[in-house]
Each structure stands twice: as structure tokens, then as C-alpha cells.
Amino acid sequence: MPSSLTIPPTVWLARGRYAGSGAADVLRRALRSRKDSGALDDFYELPAPETGADTVFEARWRVEGPVTVRARLVLADGDRWSLAAEAEGTAWEPRWPSPAALFWPDDDTTWAVEPATELRLPEINPLPEDERELRRVLKAAVHDSWAVHVVVHEAMTVDERGLTPLAAVVPPGLRHRLVEHRAAPQQLRAVNWALRDTGVEVPRGGAAVLPGDPAPSGFAAADFAVRSVFLDGSEPAELITAVTRFAALERALPKGAEALLTALRDDWHLLTVEEELAEQRRVVRMYADALEAMTTSRDLYREAAESAHEALAVYRETYGELSEPVRSAAAVESSPLTRLTQTFGRLRIPGRRADTDSTDQRTGGAGSASP
Missing domain, CATH: 1.20.5 (Single alpha-helices involved in coiled-coils or other helix-helix interfaces)
Structure with missing residues (x-):
């Protein structure tokens, strides 16, 4: 059951899966490089006895001068990561760098796999041709409450100009929280059939943001559907606005995020x-x-x-x-x-016989019946 708590406006959340091997070593090298370059103020790896089977990293950096960001990444089962970052004293701004990009390296994007759908976060993900598999992917996308899922319909087969991922043009803070699904021209009916229970309908040649489960407070499907997306290399400004507005809605804490956020706030080790x-x-x-x-x-x-x-x-x-x-x-x-x-024992209370009389009655009554 989803949490009744909402994501604080100061917090950035994401999760993913590392598709390669040696994820912990990759993180250590990337964090050390970020600190050496000055992108991070500092980082820290919690000792193994404190973390059990998980590997836990903390990092601290600053944005826009005085704003301090603290972040905690938990690597579970060797490849699945979840990350919570919080800005000190101010709401999170989408224009700030993606915290995931500060933990992971730029030249290795195998870490950017969305675990609910097993799709790539910063890339275009064509929907499967098989309709049963298509429904499975969209069902997982609809119920995912960590990432922002967008379905874009290609009204006609696009050329290379139309293959620019949406993640490349949204604000940096949304790049590793965004999953872009692409529907081929002939898949529109199958897509809308798969989404019929959500109230979401993808316009022909347009796009729609999926609500997640539960849907954010104030979500109305029509408000987050874009009628036309020109896949000609131009910036899809209306779609970027819709995605940014959706990400700003009040949303419930995803499953597992409450413990992560509590640890970030209450079990912080990387102190100045x-x-x-x-x-x-x-x-x-x-x-x-x-x-x-x-x-x-x-x-x-x-x-x-x-x-x-x-x-x-x-x-x-x-x-x-x-x-x-x-x-x-x-x-x-x-x-x-x-x-x-x-x-007090010698006093006789009206309506009540003395204890001695009661005793005599019990014993005497039995005796009088004897011959």
C-alpha cells in the first residue's frame, strides 16, 4: 500500500539498476573523481557492519552558492540503487544538477535502468510490437511511483531529427527520473486500450504523462496531455512544461522511500x-x-x-x-x-443484620433441622 506521507518539496528521489558488474567500485571511483574536481564537497561510505548487506554512500555539495544538498545512495543486492537528496532550507529546483549524475560516472550509463519496466532512463524506449508485452510494460509504468513516465506517439515514422530523447531537453533535475515510451504510428489504438482504466488518452501525434500509483494530488489526465509533439528536432516546449508541472505536483512517498529519507535525515554521518x-x-x-x-x-x-x-x-x-x-x-x-x-463493628446499620446473626442463621438453621 502506498505511503500516506508526501514527498517534501525539498527532496529529490530516484531509483535504478546497474546493468553491469562491480557497481560499488564504479560508485567509489565516480565519487572520488567528483570530489577531486570540486563538484562535491565531500563523500563518505558507511562501514559494512552499519549497513548490513547494503552498500551506503553519503555525499554533500552546494548549488547556487549557499544551498547545501545532502544525499544518500543505497546499493542493494549489488545492482539496485535508490537515492534521496535534500536541499537545506529551500524547495528543490529542477534546474539543479541531477544527484544521480553526481554519484555515477558520465561515461558509463549502464546504471540508468528503471527497475519497474527495465527500460533506460535517459533514452527513447520503443514500445514492444507484441501487444501483450506492450500492455505489460505500460501497466508497470502506470503503477510506478518513483519515475515520471511519458508516452509519445509518432504520427509517422521519424527520421534522425525525431530521435532526440526528451531527457536531453528537460531540466537537468528531471533527466534521471524520466522514462520516455515511444509508440509507433500503428500502435496508438493498442496504447490507448492498455491505458483505458487510467483515464489517460494519448492524442494522435501527441504525448501524455502517466499518473503513477497513486496519482498525484490535483492530477487531471487532460491537463498533462499534449496534442502535438513535432518530432523534427525542435524543442517540444509544451511537453517539457507538462512534464515539469507534473513533477512539481504533491506526490505520495513511493514504497521504500520513507525509510531512505528517514535515514538521510536522522542517520547522517558526513558532518562538517x-x-x-x-x-x-x-x-x-x-x-x-x-x-x-x-x-x-x-x-x-x-x-x-x-x-x-x-x-x-x-x-x-x-x-x-x-x-x-x-x-x-x-x-x-x-x-x-x-x-x-x-x-464501627458494634454499630447496626438499618436493613443489615449483624455478622453474628447471619452466622447464627447459617449454622443454627442447619442445626434445627437435625433431630
């Missing part, structure tokens, strides 16, 4: 010098508060003990030291509490 000092001050305050609480508890305990001693002294002054059992029994019998209990 100022952050380390602040953390040490926080720890010192925590211990000081604990010591103060212990001191207060000790003082309260001492006050309670002194009160108990005073009460015992008053008792001894009143009743004396009662050490012998006979004297103790006599003292108890003659104590004010005992005398008060006995007085």
Missing part, C-alpha cells in the same frame, strides 16, 4: 567541522541534563528518607519501642485504629 562541534555540544547538553535529573532524584530521595525517619521518630515517641510479641499484640489491640474499627 561546524556540524561536528554542534553535535558535541548537543551531547554535552544531553549528559548535563541527565546529570541534573539524577541529582534532582537523589535530593528527592534524601528528602523522602528524612521524612520517613521523622515519622518513625514520632511513632516511637507515641507508642514506644515495641519489641516483645505480647506487648506488640497488646499495643495493636489498644491502638486508636483498632478501637475505631471495633466501634
